[in-house]
Amino acid sequence: xxxxxxxxxxxxxRLTAVAISLWLSLAGTGTAQAAGIQLAAEPGSLxxxxxxxxxxxxxxxxxxxxxxxxxxxxxxxxxxxxxxxxVPSGTSLRLRIYADSRLVYDDTRPVTREDDGGFVxxxxxxxxxxxxxxxxxxxxxxxPDEIATFAVIPAGAAPGPGTTTPTPAGRSSLTGPVPYxxxxxxxxxxxxxxxxxxxxxxxxxxxxAAAKVGTLRDLEADGVKRATPDAAIEEVHRLLxxxxxxxxxxxxxxxxxxYAHMANPVAADERDVLDSWDLPAxxxxxxxxxxxxxxxxxxxPDIAIARIPSSDDADLLLTQLGxxxxxxxxxxxxxxQKRRGVAEPVLETMAGAMDLDRHYTPPTTPxxxxxxxxAARYTYILLHxxxxxxxxxxxxxxxxxxxxxxxxxxxxxVKAGGxxxxxxxxxxxxxxxxxxxxxxYGGWTLDTIQAPTHKTAANDLALDYLRSGTRAxxxxxxxxxxxxxxxxxxxxxxxGFELLFWRAVVAGASPIDAFQAAKVGLGRALDAxxxxxxxxxxxxxxxxxxxxxxxxxx
Amino acid sequence: MTAHGRLIGAWTxxxxxxxxxVALLGGPVATAADDLGAALxxxxxxxxxxxxxxxxxIIRLQYQELTALEPTVTHATDFGGDRWVLVYARxxxxxxxxxxxxxxxxxxxxxxxx
Numbered sequence: 001x002x003x004x005x006x007x008x009x010x011x012x013x014r015l016t017a018v019a020i021s022l023w024l025s026l027a028g029t030g031t032a033q034a035a036g037i038q039l040a041a042e043p044g045s046l047x048x049x050x051x052x053x054x055x056x057x058x059x060x061x062x063x064x065x066x067x068x069x070x071x072x073x074x075x076x077x078x079x080x081x082x083x084x085x086x087v088p089s090g091t092s093l094r095l096r097i098y099a100d101s102r103l104v105y106d107d108t109r110p111v112t113r114e115d116d117g118g119f120v121x122x123x124x125x126x127x128x129x130x131x132x133x134x135x136x137x138x139x140x141x142x143x144p145d146e147i148a149t150f151a152v153i154p155a156g157a158a159p160g161p162g163t164t165t166p167t168p169a170g171r172s173s174l175t176g177p178v179p180y181x182x183x184x185x186x187x188x189x190x191x192x193x194x195x196x197x198x199x200x201x202x203x204x205x206x207x208x209a210a211a212k213v214g215t216l217r218d219l220e221a222d223g224v225k226r227a228t229p230d231a232a233i234e235e236v237h238r239l240l241x242x243x244x245x246x247x248x249x250x251x252x253x254x255x256x257x258x259y260a261h262m263a264n265p266v267a268a269d270e271r272d273v274l275d276s277w278d279l280p281a282x283x284x285x286x287x288x289x290x291x292x293x294x295x296x297x298x299x300x301p302d303i304a305i306a307r308i309p310s311s312d313d314a315d316l317l318l319t320q321l322g323x324x325x326x327x328x329x330x331x332x333x334x335x336x337q338k339r340r341g342v343a344e345p346v347l348e349t350m351a352g353a354m355d356l357d358r359h360y361t362p363p364t365t366p367x368x369x370x371x372x373x374x375a376a377r378y379t380y381i382l383l384h385x386x387x388x389x390x391x392x393x394x395x396x397x398x399x400x401x402x403x404x405x406x407x408x409x410x411x412x413x414v415k416a417g418g419x420x421x422x423x424x425x426x427x428x429x430x431x432x433x434x435x436x437x438x439x440x441y442g443g444w445t446l447d448t449i450q451a452p453t454h455k456t457a458a459n460d461l462a463l464d465y466l467r468s469g470t471r472a473x474x475x476x477x478x479x480x481x482x483x484x485x486x487x488x489x490x491x492x493x494x495x496g497f498e499l500l501f502w503r504a505v506v507a508g509a510s511p512i513d514a515f516q517a518a519k520v521g522l523g524r525a526l527d528a529x530x531x532x533x534x535x536x537x538x539x540x541x542x543x544x545x546x547x548x549x550x551x552x553x554x
Numbered sequence: 555m556t557a558h559g560r561l562i563g564a565w566t567x568x569x570x571x572x573x574x575x576v577a578l579l580g581g582p583v584a585t586a587a588d589d590l591g592a593a594l595x596x597x598x599x600x601x602x603x604x605x606x607x608x609x610x611x612i613i614r615l616q617y618q619e620l621t622a623l624e625p626t627v628t629h630a631t632d633f634g635g636d637r638w639v640l641v642y643a644r645x646x647x648x649x650x651x652x653x654x655x656x657x658x659x660x661x662x663x664x665x666x667x668x
Contacts, residue, residue: 050616085616085617086590086615086616088587089585089586089587114586114587114590114615115586115615115616115618116618116619265632265633266630266639268626268628268630268639269626269628269639269641269652270641271626272626272641272643272645273626273641273643273644273645273648273650273667274645274648275645276645276646277645277646339666342666382668383668384647384648384649384667384668385647385648385668386646386647386648389647394647396649415618415619416619417619419647419649438668439668440647440648440667440668476668479648479667479668480667480668481652481665481666481667481668482665482666482667482668483663483665483666484664492665493665494668529633530633530634533634533635533656533658533659534635534656534661535630535632535633535634535635535636535637535656536635536637536639536654536656536661536663537663538633538634538635539630539632539633540665542633
């Protein structure tokens with residue numbers, strides 16, 4: 001893109017050079033706060049439009065060039081790209097950019113292209129973009145909708161931190177160890193014969209470690225083979241009723257303690273998609289029946305269930321059966337940029353209680369995921385996934401072209417154009433972290449018909465996270481659904497589950513208690529949906545309850 | 555007839571023709587917003603044909619990258635309700651849009667993979 005349009009607001013407020021020390025104090029954490037900007041409780045676009053994340057680049061040539069949030073001083077321009085799937089015609093979109101709290105750009109444009117459209121805002125002061133910490137604020141019909149930051153650093157300086165939402169004043173970050181469940185409250189079940197066969201000499205060490213986590217019981221201690229879900233569930237019910245347990249820990253993968261095969265309420269909608277992968281559509285893997293002691297119609301677990309889903313990786317098992325302490329660092333989020341609107345309530349829930357380092361992909365690539373992500377206390381990921389190739393999750397690419405090449409301030413045509421890897425096993429893992437993954441099959445660890453048939457930490461992100469010492473890992477075992485809901489909206493589908501989970505986490509609940517609270521909470525939403533005649537929400541809620549799993553020690 | 559009279563006659567004919575055209579062709583041409591609004595609020599009871607039309611309009615206007623896909627169409631009668639579900643999805647990787655339309659209330663819900 002050539003610099004055709006130089007906005008008056010920009011030229012009138014050309015910045016002088018900013019000292020690097022000032023940039024370091026403002027870049028990332030505190031930048032938005034320094035600019036005195038606050039988001040509304042709910043984005044103005046929610047339920048009205050599908051907007052992408054604000055994206056920064058130095059040029060556009062079909063795709064954004066030099067996408068990122070850190071640029072070297074001396075560049076002629078920084079473009080802010082705002083794309084959308086849909087925005088009603090006539091909507092007013094206003095972008096303001098502040099440099100170290102001073103307004104340096106202000107432009108309002110009415111939407112004329114409702115679908116697959118976008119605007120490119122051009123910050124291009126004469127003499128180039130000076131160093132500084134910049135905050136971009138998007139208003140949707142006058143209501144603050146998104147805040148994003150970028151930094152322009154002096155030539156040769158090292159990049160600073162990513163886009164971080166500061167902890168709101170008056171709230172403290174969640175810090176310190178996250179206590180594990182009292183061993184007296186935990187029933188640990190496995191089939192020891194399977195672990196002895198698959199772990200060999202290391203089985204004794206694993207079983208000894210498991211015995212310290214809770215009351216360890218071999219489901220075949222009486223000599224009866226229990227390799228089927230029904231047989232294993234019946235025995236677990238017997239053991240639970242004989243004690244006073246609050247948590248169940250299943251030790252081993254599907255070969256050791258089989259997942260229940262629960263009917264998929266939306267199987268007919270998914271069969272075509274899954275056929276080519278040879279993945280099941282009629283049933284979904286679930287552990288819920290193991291603790292559904294009252295036999296309610298939705299099979300809601302009455303006791304929280306955790307699983308360490310490996311039968312052959314002794315190091316993973318011992319790591320998870322040990323003590324994994326989270327850092328006091330804040331949160332890290334990696335979001336498919338096309339899902340910004342859907343993720344917003346979850347992100348805002350997290351950001352209300354912690355420093356949250358948000359990354360959207362694109363522009364973030366596997367190579368540009370910051371090393372700090374491996375030390376985050378909390379992680380939230382929203383990407384695409386599938387149960388066969390579980391070694392990466394992907395995001396959507398978009399292509400940009402102007403409607404009128406002579407009017408670059410006018411509407412742009414923005415179209416999705418394939419997918420790109422967003423994170424793989426080489427970048428994943430966070431010791432001590434509490435991780436919530438919103439990717440289809442994010443928690444799938446079962447063998448598959450198609451290669452790679454057997455899942456290990458080398459080809460399965462869930463197992464990779466667990467092997468790295470992740471404190472708790474929450475994800476789904478099948479196709480899951482993102483639903484647009486507000487911060488105070490009725491929870492629906494996986495997005496609703498995530499909202500309930502993070503609300504409980506930031507309120508101080510342990511990960512396993514937050515997980516159980518989310519299951520029970522979504523069960524209530526399911527009841528309400530049925531009562532209201534909303535059968536679609538009911539079906540999605542039911543499937544979500546079935547497929548959400550907690551991996552790790554409770 | 556004088557030239558003046560012929561001019562008035564032609565003008566009157568054109569005026570009447572114009573009014574007839576407006577009366578026969580109906581109101582102003584619908585905008586995309588009108589189309590989307592109608593697709594999101596289909597007439598009830600929602601038949602399969604209505605559901606297909608609504609979903610196709612929504613996909614055409616909101617998810618153009620999926621317009622080439624043939625949707626999977628199912629009629630579900632569980633959880634105390636009755637609905638059409640149309641899924642426009644790719645399998646590698648799994649991504650797409652699910653359009654659910656309540657047959658009785660006409661309520662449309664859009665959800666994504668994932």
